[in-house]
Structure formats: structure tokens, C-alpha cells
Amino acid sequence: MPTLVRIVLSFYLVVIGAAEASAAHLPPQSVYPQFRSSSGTIRWLAEQMPLKVYVSHGKTLDKLIDEESGVPICNVGNLGHWPDLAASLIESQGELENQPIAEGFCPEHYDAAVQGIGIWKRFEKEGLFSFQFTDDPSDADIYVFWVNHFVGNNGMALFANDIRGYTSKRSFWLRDVQSGKRLPFKPVVIVLRTTDAVGRPMALTKMRASAAHEFGHALGIEGHSRDPHDLMSVYYGNGTISNNDAATIRYLYKLVPDLVP
Ligand SMILES: [Zn+2]
Numbered sequence: 622m623p624t625l626v627r628i629v630l631s632f633y634l635v636v637i638g639a640a641e642a643s644a645a646h647l648p649p650q651s652v653y654p655q656f657r658s659s660s661g662t663i664r665w666l667a668e669q670m671p672l673k674v675y676v677s678h679g680k681t682l683d684k685l686i687d688e689e690s691g692v693p694i695c696n697v698g699n700l701g702h703w704p705d706l707a708a709s710l711i712e713s714q715g716e717l718e719n720q721p722i723a724e725g726f727c728p729e730h731y732d733a734a735v736q737g738i739g740i741w742k743r744f745e746k747e748g749l750f751s752f753q754f755t756d757d758p759s760d761a762d763i764y765v766f767w768v769n770h771f772v773g774n775n776g777m778a779l780f781a782n783d784i785r786g787y788t789s790k791r792s793f794w795l796r797d798v799q800s801g802k803r804l805p806f807k808p809v810v811i812v813l814r815t816t817d818a819v820g821r822p823m824a825l826t827k828m829r830a831s832a833a834h835e836f837g838h839a840l841g842i843e844g845h846s847r848d849p850h851d852l853m854s855v856y857y858g859n860g861t862i863s864n865n866d867a868a869t870i871r872y873l874y875k876l877v878p879d880l881v882p
Pocket residue numbers: 834838845855
């Protein structure tokens with residue numbers, strides 16, 4: 622081949638290569654941008670797998686009262702501090718065992734939560750992440766507790782709304798994680814509500830959906846999709862992982878995170 626043709630051809634290949642590379646960095650359309658937190662992208666690292674998930678058999682943290690305010694420490698206004706509370710309970714021998722069972726909890730709720738979280742297992746074979754359930758509360762990354770109903774920071778019940786769960790996580794900057802610095806134990810805390818808006822035991826289909834939704838947050842999807850058909854919308858979709866949810870978690874787990882739970 623004459624040299625000039627070869628040069629033109631190789632230049633052409635380089636341009637094509639560059640175009641493909643930049644297209645790969647654009648999220649597919651079905652990825653909802655709300656997955657990203659205001660501080661950046663959050664997800665677990667391959668080195669942390671398999672994640673250990675401890676689902677409590679009904680324990681509630683809402684009998685732990687803040688002495689000054691008289692309000693449960695685990696109130697929704699104090700969401701950012703739930704990992705501190707859980708860490709101190711887990712690290713002090715017997716404290717977790719001493720907590721009572723949430724009113725309205727039934728063993729079927731436990732099964733529903735495990736099933737709901739389990740729907741994310743389908744991504745394990747794609748290598749995105751892996752997790753396993755553990756019965757040892759001293760050694761988990763993600764904890765699921767229960768509450769009869771959520772209260773605000775004034776202690777008032779948030780009965781009327783259909784909020785069925787909350788997830789709190791304290792994330793660390795990737796550079797601090799990679800520096801090998803010893804970071805404090807701050808588990809991800811999910812709290813699921815045992816009763817519905819009118820105080821009846823939460824229906825099992827709803828419990829499965831809310832556990833699945835909260836686990837999506839635990840995996841790193843921070844915000845809510847605006848499409849009500851998505852599990853990660855505030856409406857929980859139909860309780861299953863939609864195409865948008867799947868595209869979003871796949872995209873998230875290909876990014877280098879800014880923060881690590
Ligand atoms: Zn949510």
C-alpha cells in the first residue's frame with residue numbers, strides 16, 4: 622500500500638476509535654441521571670464483594686431515645702446519623718440483642734425482605750456485584766431493621782404518607798479508601814416499616830417491593846427515577862427491576878466511584 626494511503630487509513634481508524642470511546646462514556650438513554658448523588662457517584666468496590674447483608678428478625682431501633690429531645694434517635698430528621706447509631710450498637714456486646722421487636726412485625730415480613738433484596742442477585746452473573754445474607758450481626762456491610770412507623774425529628778409520626786423504608790449510608794472518598802487508611806465502621810442501615818398508612822401490617826407484596834427499592838439505594842442508586850414504572854421511583858414501579866433500573870445499575874457499576882459506602 623502506498624504510504625500516503627496507509628497514513629490516511631490509520632488516521633481514519635484513530636478517529637473512529639475516538640468516536641467509539643466517547644460514545645461509551647455517554648450513559649444509555651434509559652439510565653436515569655438521579656442515580657448520582659450531589660457529591661458524585663457512589664458504589665461498592667469489587668474488593669468489598671461479596672457484600673454481607675444482615676436482615677434482623679424484627680429488631681427495632683426506635684426505643685433508643687435522645688435524652689435531650691425525648692425523640693427516637695432513629696428519627697427521619699436524623700437519617701445521616703443512623704450508621705453511627707447502628708455501629709455503636711453492633712460494637713457494644715449484647716446491645717443489639719437487647720433491642721425489642723418492632724410492633725406489627727411478623728416472620729413473613731422477614732421472608733419478604735429477603736426475597737425483595739434477592740431480586741438484585743440477577744446481576745451477580747454479570748459480575749457487577751455480589752452479596753450474601755448473614756445471621757452474624759457483628760460482621761455485615763448492610764443491616765436491615767424495622768419500625769412500626771417513622772417519626773420526624775419532633776417525634777411526630779409520619780403515618781399518613783406511603784413511605785415504607787429509608788436507607789442511610791456514610792460514604793468515604795475513594796482516595797481515602799485506596800490510601801489504606803483505617804476507616805471507621807459505618808454500616809449501611811435500611812429501616813423497613815411494618816405497617817401501612819392506616820396501621821395495618823404491611824402487605825407482603827409491598828414489603829418485597831420496599832426492601833428491593835431500599836437495597837437499590839444501598840447498592841448506590843442515590844436518587845429517584847422520575848418514571849413511576851421504575852423500582853427506584855418513589856412509587857416502587859411494580860416492585861421488580863425495570864429496564865431503566867437495570868440499565869442504571871449496569872452503568873453505575875462500570876463507573877469509577879467518587880465515594881464508597
Ligand atoms: Zn427511595
